[in-house]
Amino acid sequence: MSTSSTQYARVVMTSVILALTVAAAASLAPKPVPAPKPLPAPTPPPTLATIGLPAPQFALVDIDGKAHQLSNYAGRIVVLEWFNAECPYSGRSSSHAIHSSTKASSLRNNLRAVDPRVMYFVIDSTARNHEKDAVIAGDQVARTTWKIDAPILIDFDGKVGRAYKAQTTPHMFVIDTAGILRYQGAFDDDRKNKNGDKATNHVLEAVKKLKAGELPAPSKTRPWGCGVKY
Amino acid sequence: MASVVCFTAHVVGEETPPRPRVSMSVAASVEQIAPGRSFDVICTLDVPTGWHIYWKDPGASGAATEVTMHTPPGFVIGSTRFPRPKRLPESSGAINALEGRVHFAIRVGPPASLQIGQTIDLAIKADWFVCKEVCFLGAGEVVLNMRVAKEVGQPTTQAALLRGIPQPITSREGTRAVVHTGLLRVVGQRDAAGDPGFLPINCPGVSWGTPRVSLHENRFVMDVPVAYDQESGIQTPPRIQGLLTFGPLESDPAWSIDLPFGEQGDGDKQ
Numbered sequence: 021m022s023t024s025s026t027q028y029a030r031v032v033m034t035s036v037i038l039a040l041t042v043a044a045a046a047s048l049a050p051k052p053v054p055a056p057k058p059l060p061a062p063t064p065p066p067t068l069a070t071i072g073l074p075a076p077q078f079a080l081v082d083i084d085g086k087a088h089q090l091s092n093y094a095g096r097i098v099v100l101e102w103f104n105a106e107c108p109y110s111g112r113s114s115s116h117a118i119h120s121s122t123k124a125s126s127l128r129n130n131l132r133a134v135d136p137r138v139m140y141f142v143i144d145s146t147a148r149n150h151e152k153d154a155v156i157a158g159d160q161v162a163r164t165t166w167k168i169d170a171p172i173l174i175d176f177d178g179k180v181g182r183a184y185k186a187q188t189t190p191h192m193f194v195i196d197t198a199g200i201l202r203y204q205g206a207f208d209d210d211r212k213n214k215n216g217d218k219a220t221n222h223v224l225e226a227v228k229k230l231k232a233g234e235l236p237a238p239s240k241t242r243p244w245g246c247g248v249k250y
Numbered sequence: 251m252a253s254v255v256c257f258t259a260h261v262v263g264e265e266t267p268p269r270p271r272v273s274m275s276v277a278a279s280v281e282q283i284a285p286g287r288s289f290d291v292i293c294t295l296d297v298p299t300g301w302h303i304y305w306k307d308p309g310a311s312g313a314a315t316e317v318t319m320h321t322p323p324g325f326v327i328g329s330t331r332f333p334r335p336k337r338l339p340e341s342s343g344a345i346n347a348l349e350g351r352v353h354f355a356i357r358v359g360p361p362a363s364l365q366i367g368q369t370i371d372l373a374i375k376a377d378w379f380v381c382k383e384v385c386f387l388g389a390g391e392v393v394l395n396m397r398v399a400k401e402v403g404q405p406t407t408q409a410a411l412l413r414g415i416p417q418p419i420t421s422r423e424g425t426r427a428v429v430h431t432g433l434l435r436v437v438g439q440r441d442a443a444g445d446p447g448f449l450p451i452n453c454p455g456v457s458w459g460t461p462r463v464s465l466h467e468n469r470f471v472m473d474v475p476v477a478y479d480q481e482s483g484i485q486t487p488p489r490i491q492g493l494l495t496f497g498p499l500e501s502d503p504a505w506s507i508d509l510p511f512g513e514q515g516d517g518d519k520q
Contacts, residue, residue: 106384107385108385108386108387109313114387115387116387148341148383149383178341186342187310187311187342187343188310188311188342211313212377238454238455240454241454242452242454243311244308244313245311245313246311246312246381246385247310247311247312247340247341247342247343247345247381248311248341248342249341249342249383250341250342
């Protein structure tokens, strides 16, 4: 083989290798792909209730099967009352109970007088040693017996109660029209129901303050009653 | 003189769970009283096994037991002294429980004007909230008849029960409690029952930090951070109250602390 033919063969070989390399590189080049679909965001855990911060959101079903979502009541003052049909400070018949003594119905009437748009929810987080159906049945009896004209929401897994750090039945919360938690604590300053008209209902006072454009004071009181049976 | 058992109920209506029977009895620390000479009244509540009632600070839930006394005019009645409670974990937060046979004490100061030979009626009333899985309200009332003599009578057998009820910390030798710049400091001698601890009585607007204990041979220093939130809207000046405890058990020693907030104090007001 002459020198020129050898050089020619090298040129051809080099060209072939170069062509193969370019082809291989082209096949490895990133191809435009459609943007990946975003993964569904994990449900954020409910933030814990703190005075002055947005109240934890919730979506619960009431004892009639109707769904209620806190966000649907934006622009309205919302009052939450933790409830247990078996507790003698809450839903059982007792001189100290806020329902059988009619203190709770009086509160709801007084709240409507201050602001007819106030939304009042009763929430039952009772679960320990109970079947869910039994809790609902007990609440239905309590509603009829004590004429509770507010939705009773079932929080059987206790997520909402724990987000609000609900400790007792009753334990009260007031959320303002912007969704900010403004009061949490006791129903009133008369646990033994002895003071009649002289008792101060902290919830009513809190709502009155909010309607007057002021912040409730106190914004926190110590709740009394039975422990929530999560 | 009198040690009467009494039981009443507030609850009206049907009760599916069985109501526990809490019995109440009352006794004086002395056989007879004398004009101007203080004595103690001991009120005992017997709580059935598995059930509990609540300390003066019930904890995360519940309601404090209340023991009150009604006397003829001129008597000075001290505050009710509670036994050391047991911390019980509950799903809604720890509670301060009293179980079994629970003794309360009230110091009574008769007037110097009492007539020798007369009989005095002291009415003692108790309200309790008894719980297990369910809760019940209960109350009892007992009248204690005490004869007035020239001298105080011999101690009764029930007087020994007073030793199991926490005394003011001022009565603990070499021990001092002060509140200063956001700190409750307790200094004193250690106890064989175990390390010192603090069980606060919570009141609105007052928040507590974790106690820090340092031990020096046979003495201890315990610092408990304490803060008063003036924005809480609570108008009543708070008091710093709680129990200095030794050891883990409710039967271990405990001493009561009661000081004004923000002022340097010295133990217990009593």
